[in-house]
Amino acid sequence: MDARNTLPIAVIGAGPIGLAAAVHLLERGLEPVIFEAGPTAGAAIERWRHIRLFSPWRFNLDAAAVRLLDPTGWEPPRLTALPYGGELIDEYLAPLAALPAIGSRLKTGARVVAVTRAGLDKTHVRGRDTTPFIVRVEHNGGEVRDHTVAAVIDASGTWSARNPLGTSGLPAIGEDTAVDRISSPLPDVLGRERESFAGRRVLVVGAGHSAVNTLINLAELAKDEPGIRILWAVRGASAEKAYGGGDADGLPARGQLGGKLRRLVEAGTVELHTGFGISTLKSLDTHVSVEAADGRTLEADVVVPCTGFRPDLEILRELRLNLDPAVEAPVELGPLIDPEFHSCGTVPPHGARVLAHPEKDFYIVGMKSYGRAPTFLLATGYEQVRSVAAALAGDQAAADVVQLELPETGVCSTDAGTSCDTPAADTTASVEIGCCAAPEPVLVGFPTGLSHGRSGAL
Incomplete structure (x- = not known):
């Protein structure tokens, strides 16, 4: 793009x-x-502000953002500390968004509903590369306006599109009508949503760290609310991947989580049901009946869907995209991030060339760029956007020089459903640990779950 x-x-x-x-x-x-659907910057992270990240601050700050903040008297956080989602907002994102250089360009309550080329649907070729984009936005109050722009960077994350509870990538039969019994993917069990879980039968579905976090928090709540019954359903034959690497885990905070959950299962505090592929949800007057494909049934008052996330591609329907058929990432990136073969520490640094689509000057970045793969890192996203900005400015040489040094992280790969930026449960660990950590935790490294992995990122 001409700068x-x-x-x-x-x-x-x-x-x-x-x-x-x-x-x-x-x-x-x-x-x-900047178009943000929520009321503030970091609105998706606000949904899991009660969750602590696996990765320390030094992996969660963008260098250019720090350069903009430094002259303002901003106090940087301790780089080895593990931030909560709320701290990521309060100590970094909110101060950044409040700067005049950003705040004057930020439109909140602005949900993008479509992106296209001015006057061209995706079937038209002539003059396409030099035609501006139209971004259709639904603003607060329901007003819909078209905004003409030179290029588009989609960093909308995946928090709004969780994977269904059912098998085969489809919602379970009856899932749509049981929404009143289904919580958010990372509920604040010990805080804002405590009353929704106290004294209830709670079924947590998924084998990733979102499930692990929730189960551990429910066990904490059960100490004060003995009427809680905690059920855990995983599709696989065992829960070993959810338990992680224990003491051998490259991320100590994550290893502690898995070990704690294993002890809760062995003690009977958490009732584990393996091989439980959900086929049907039946909404009853007082609860929901959850049936597996093999006929087993669990009765629950609340179902927590820790099943991972997928990109919402509907708003990009009129653009020419080239996506990997498996993970729905840009086609050159897909094989590099396939969670069956790669972890956050083994994905090579990549930038504008790898993220490019046939639609010139359009890029998907951040958690959404990883599609259904769970191994996204905030640090990776920051390098993505540095490269993309250089490419859009016409500095292809700078765009092509991508660098990202990440330490080894032990069992970060194929962890049954968690992003490397997945939030972790509360821990007092404050060690210098590896790479992992909306939504986008995600989430942001975001949480994920049952089938392939998470969050979002953030």
Whole structure:
């Protein structure tokens, strides 16, 4: 894209990666406009502000954002500490969004409903690469407006599109009508949503660290609320992957989680049901009946869907995308992040060339760029947007020089459903640990679960 273009560049999403994209564009002399569906920056992370990350602060800060914050008197956090989601917002994202350079370009309560080329649907070719984009946005109050922009960076994450509870990638029969019995993917069991779980039969579905977090928190709640019955359903034949590597785990905080959950299962505090592929949810007057494909049935008052996330591609329907058929990431990135073969520590650094689509000057970044794969890191996303900003500014040489040093992280790969940026349960660990940590935790490294992995990222 010609850096002299007078049109702004749309950034979809004001999470960590979206805000970093805006800062890198500003450093390149380009004009961003940021559309955030929520009421504030980091709105998706706000849903799991009670969760602590696996990764320390030093992996969660973007260098360009820090350069913008430093002259303002901003106090950087202790780089070896493990932040909660709320701290990620309060100590980093909120101060960044409040800066005039960002705040004046941030539109909150602005949900992007479609992206296309001005006057062209995806079937038209002539002049496509030089035609501006139209970003259709539903603003607060229901007003819908079209915004004309020179390029689009989609950093909207995956928090809004969780995987279904059913098998084969489909919702279980009756899942849509049981929504009143299904919680959010990372409920605040010990805080804001405590009353929804006290004295209830709670079924947690999934084998990733979102499930692990929730189960451990439910066990804590059960100490004060003895009427709780905690059920855990996993599709696999065992829960070993959810328990992780224990003392051998490259991420100590994560290893502690798995060991704690194993002890809760062995003590009978958590009732584990393996090989439980959900086929049907039947809404009854007082609860929901959850039936497995083999005929087994569990009765629950609340179901927690720790089943992972997938990208919402509907808003991009009129764009020419080239996506990996398995993980729904950009086609060149897909084989590099397939969770069956790669972990967050083995995915090579990548930038604009790998993220490019046939649609010129359009990029998906952050957790959404990883599609259904769970191994996304905030640090990876920051390098993505640095490269993309350079490419949009016409500096292809800088865009092509991608660097990202990540330490080894033990059993970070194929962990049955958790992003490397997945939130961790509360722990007092404050050690210098590896790479892992909305949504986008995600989530942001985000939480994931049952089938392939998470969050989102963030």
